[in-house]
Amino acid sequence: MHRTVDILVSPQEASSDELIKKVLEKKLSTKDFKWKLLKRSIDARGENPKFRLRCEITDEGQFQKQFQTQFEYQDVSRSEPVVVIGSGPAGLFASLRLIELGYKPIVLERGKDVKLRRKDLSKLHTQHIVNPDSNYCFGEGGAGTYSDGKLYTRSKKRGDLERIMGILVHHGAKEDILVDAHPHIGTNKLPKIVAKMRQSILDAGGEVHFNTKVTDFIIDNQSMKGVVTEAGDKIEGKAVILATGHSARDIFELLVKRDIFVEPKPFALGVRVEHPQRLIDDIQYSCGSDRGRYLPAAPYSIVHQVRDKGVYSFCMCPGGQIVPSATAPGEVVVNGMSTSTRSSRYANSGIVVSVEWKDIKGFHSAGPLAYLRFQQHLEKKACEWGGGDQTAPAQRLQDFVNNTLSDSLNDCSYIPGIQSAPLHESIPKFVRARLQDGFRAFGKKMKGYLTNEAQILAVESRTSSPVRIPRKDDTCEHPQISGLFPSGEGAGYAGGIVSAAMDGERVAEGIEKVLTS
Incomplete structure (x- = not known):
């Protein structure tokens, strides 16, 4: 039976x-x-x-449903090399798939390994020092390493979701992620898993190089042959995977400089809102002030249409904290993360609206980098609104909706600190008006959501890449430069850990198609 x-x-x-x-x-x-x-x-x-x-x-001996959680990686130390730029989910999963296909990945990561990266994150929190190559976006594991570690995606048609989960379990994730409808790992668990993935690459004969920033490409007759590093080293391969993430602005600049075709890509922008977790628990569970020991911190997902444009929650982190995600001095960017237990007394979520071409007329002259320039502009403004360092500008939620400056602010999980600011005046009107209408609607859908017990921090701007690097549908190869394979969030083909991982595998398989054809 x-x-x-x-x-x-x-x-x-x-x-x-x-x-x-x-x-x-x-x-x-x-x-x-x-x-x-x-x-x-x-x-x-x-x-x-x-x-x-x-x-x-x-009532028989074996179950029909089997989850694969064990993987073997062959020795590729003498195999043909493929250069992988970036060690985020796309880069790591592409590397492991390349090994399975018989290629040697050479992974180049501009940042540090997960252990050393923590020191730079500490300086970012306590001393407001932004290391441009080692922060919440750059370093081993990419932006996903120090995050909530959410593992659900709407991109299931793009790859084998269960296989991705199995690989994570193989490298130390709990088997719970195989069955949970909304699985997550947590920022305290992900670094060890990422380090084990790196070890799998090394054990199979691949290479992983940290503090290795790519500054140029080696191109011969419209064919990508390799890369040049900041140290002047030339690293060649049979193909180059570009998996640098949505914040690698220098790579976007380099692509444009080398006349490699890229295109502007709409993205979403807004603020990060933080509520007491007990309040969200009560709204979602109707449990009063105590959800008990058996229910997890309640999440929420919410969307509202405002003038034919969606206002929606993004990267919601129950029991989490808000973190500084700037990648350069002079800018303020906020994001969210949480540990595996989600035990913080705060709940936070990005609340964002889409930014379209007509919204950024003053930046059209930047061509394919127009959205990027707009993004940079607002992040620099947010830094000014907060006082010039990593202090984030903030406003109580109801005050923001009512166009009132907050006389005082709530306690907040954002360690660098917050500064009261008139975000109702500062945020661009097309974003601000939709956010305000959205928050009013959220307050009707979730009774108690629209309250001054909550507050918003600005600016939430790294939701996705502001640039798309085109590629062929069948092989994922760039249509202009042979041997170049854009991948993951930075190329505009993923949105989160799992979709980036699946895309990395797809790109590795595309390389095999090209190299064996």
């Missing part, structure tokens, strides 16, 4: 295999079976939230 069974259980029952088994026994009217959890999600409708579980039931 093999079958799947859906059950609805209390949070306490969901916390124990023994209690889940008892619920299944009652539903099936027998104790003679084995069971395996396939999917877990929270149903927060009504006054008493439940967990919805999908289980596989069998």
Whole structure:
């Protein structure tokens, strides 16, 4: 007998295999079976939230559903090299897939390894010192390493989602991510997983070089042959994967300088809002001020249409904190992260609106870099609004909606500090008006959301790449420069850890198509 069974259980029952088994026994009217959890999600409708579980039931020896969590990587030390620029999810997963396909990845990372990177993050928090090559965006693992580690995506058609999860489990992630509807790893767990992925590359004969910034390309007759580093080293390969992330502005500048075709790409921009987690718990779970020990910190996802343009939550971090994500001195950028336990007393989320070509007329002269220039402009302005360092400009939420300067601010998880600022006057009108309408609508959808117990910090601007690097659909190769393979968020083809990982694998497979054709 093999079958799947859906059950609805209390949070306490969901916390124990023994209690889940008892619920299944009652539903099936027998104790003679084995069971395996396939999917877990929270149903927060009504006054008493439940967990919805999908289980596989069998009375035979083996389950039909098997998750692959073990992978073997062959020795590629003497194989043809492929240069991989960037060690974020796209670069790491591309490298591991290249090894499986028989190629030697040479990974070049401008930043430091995860351990040394922490020291620069500490200086960013406490001394407001921005290291342009080692920060929340640059360094081993990319922007995803020090984040909430959310692993859900809407891009499931682009790759094998279960395979990505299995590779993460192989490198140390908990098996919970294989069954949770909204899995996450946490900023305290991701660094170790990323380091193990690096070790897999090294053990297979690949190379990983930190503090190695690419400053030029080696191009011969419209064919990419390799790269030149800041130290003057030339590194050649059979192909070059460009997986530098959405904040590698110098790479975008280099592409334009070398007359390599890129195009402007709309992105989203706004603020990061922070509420007390207890307030979000009460809104989502109807639990008063205490959700209890068995329910996780409540997340939310919300969207509202304002004049045919969406205002929506982005990268929501329950039980998290707001962090400084600038990549250069003189700019302020905010983002969110949380640990695996999501135990902070704060909940934060980006609330953003899309920026389109008609919105940035003053920047059209920058051509393919127009959105990037607009992004830079606002980040520099945010730095001015906050006082000139990494202090973030802030305003209580209801004050912002009511166009009122906040006389005082709430406690905040943002360690560099916050400064009251009239964001209702400073943020561009087309963004501000939509944000205000959006917050009013959110307050109606989630009673208690629109409150001065919450506040907004500016500016949330690194939601996605402001540039797209074109590529062919079948091989992912650049249409103008052969041997160049754009990948991940920075190229405009992903939005998060999982979609970037899947895209990295797709690009590696595209390289094999080209090199074996």
